[in-house]
Amino acid sequence: MIESMTGFGRGEAYKNGTTVSVEMRSVNNRYCEVSFKMPSLLQQKEHEFRDLIQKNFERGKFNIQISLESSDTLEPALMINEQAVLTYKKVLNKLRETASIDEPVGLEHYLQFNDLFSNREVSDDEVALVYELAMTACRKSIEEIRKMRRQEGKFLADDMIRRLSNIGSIIENVRAIASGRIEESRTRFRERIAAMVTDESFDPERLELEIAILADKLDITEELVRLDAHLQFFTEAMQNNEASGRKLNFLLQEMLREINTIGSKSYNADIAHHVVNAKELLEKIREQVQNIE
Numbered sequence: 669m670i671e672s673m674t675g676f677g678r679g680e681a682y683k684n685g686t687t688v689s690v691e692m693r694s695v696n697n698r699y700c701e702v703s704f705k706m707p708s709l710l711q712q713k714e715h716e717f718r719d720l721i722q723k724n725f726e727r728g729k730f731n732i733q734i735s736l737e738s739s740d741t742l743e744p745a746l747m748i749n750e751q752a753v754l755t756y757k758k759v760l761n762k763l764r765e766t767a768s769i770d771e772p773v774g775l776e777h778y779l780q781f782n783d784l785f786s787n788r789e790v791s792d793d794e795v796a797l798v799y800e801l802a803m804t805a806c807r808k809s810i811e812e813i814r815k816m817r818r819q820e821g822k823f824l825a826d827d828m829i830r831r832l833s834n835i836g837s838i839i840e841n842v843r844a845i846a847s848g849r850i851e852e853s854r855t856r857f858r859e860r861i862a863a864m865v866t867d868e869s870f871d872p873e874r875l876e877l878e879i880a881i882l883a884d885k886l887d888i889t890e891e892l893v894r895l896d897a898h899l900q901f902f903t904e905a906m907q908n909n910e911a912s913g914r915k916l917n918f919l920l921q922e923m924l925r926e927i928n929t930i931g932s933k934s935y936n937a938d939i940a941h942h943v944v945n946a947k948e949l950l951e952k953i954r955e956q957v958q959n960i961e
Contacts, residue, residue, distance in 0.1 A: 672820035679808025
C-alpha cells in the first residue's frame with residue numbers, strides 16, 4: 669500500500685500519576701531522518717526510540733516531541749539547597765554590616781552562587797516507568813501517523829492512476845497514427861528518390877535497402893511496447909506492497925526515456941503533440957512520487 673511521507677500522529681500513555689505524550693510529524697526526505705525533543709531523563713534512551721522509528725519507516729524527516737506530565741514524584745527536578753541559602757544570607761548580611769552598606773541583600777545577590785540549586789535524583793524505577801509510557805505513546809503515535817500517511821497515499825495513488833490512464837490513451841492514439849506511417853514513409857521516400865534519380869545504372873535493390881533502413885529508424889513499435897510494460901509495472905506496484913518512491917521514480921525515468929525516443933523518431937505533428945501531453949502528465953506524476961515513501 670502506498671504511503672505518503674507527510675503525516676502527523678499523537679499518542680499518550682498514563683500510569684501511576686504520570687502521563688507521557690508523543691507528537692510525531694513527518695515530511696518528505698530522501699532517507700529516514702529523526703530528531704527528538706524529550707525530557708532529559710529519557711535522553712539516554714534516544715537511540716531506542718530512533719531504532720523504533722527507522723524499523724517502521726524507510727523514508728521521511730521525522731520531528732518527535734515527547735512530553736512528560738507527572739505528580740510530585742518526578743517534579744520539580746530542580747530543588748533549592750535551603751542550607752546553602754541560609755549560609756549565604758548570614759554571610760551577605762555580615763558583609764553588608766562590616767562594609768557599612770545600606771543596600772539590603774536582594775535575590776540578585778544570591779543568584780551569583782552556583783550551589784543554591786540541585787537536581788533531585790530520579791530513581792531507576794521512575795526512569796523505567798517514564799520509558800515504558802514513552803514507548804507505548806510512541807507506538808500509538810506511529811499507528812496514527814501511518815493511518816494518515818496511508819490515507820494521503822491513497823489520494824496520491826488515485827491521482828496517479830488517473831494520469832496513467834490518460835497516458836495509456838495517448839499511447840493508443842500514437843500507435844494508431846504510427847500503424848500506417850511506415851508504409852507511407854516507404855512510398856514517399858521511394859517517390860522522392862525516384863524523381864531525383866535519372867541514372868539507369870542505379871541499383872533499385874540498393875534503393876529498397878536504403879528505404880528499409882530509413883523506415884526502420886522511424887519505427888516506434890519497440891518503444892510503444894516497452895512503454896506499455898512500464899505502465900503496467902507502475903500500476904501493479906501501486907496496487908500491492910511493492911510500491912516505493914524509489915522504484916516508482918525509476919519507472920518514471922524509463923517511461924520518459926521511451927517517450928523522448930518516440931518524439932525524436934516521429935517526424936509527425938500529431939505524434940509530437942501527444943508526446944508533449946504525455947511528458948506533462950509524467951511530470952505531474954513525478955511530483956506526486958516525490959511524496960511517496
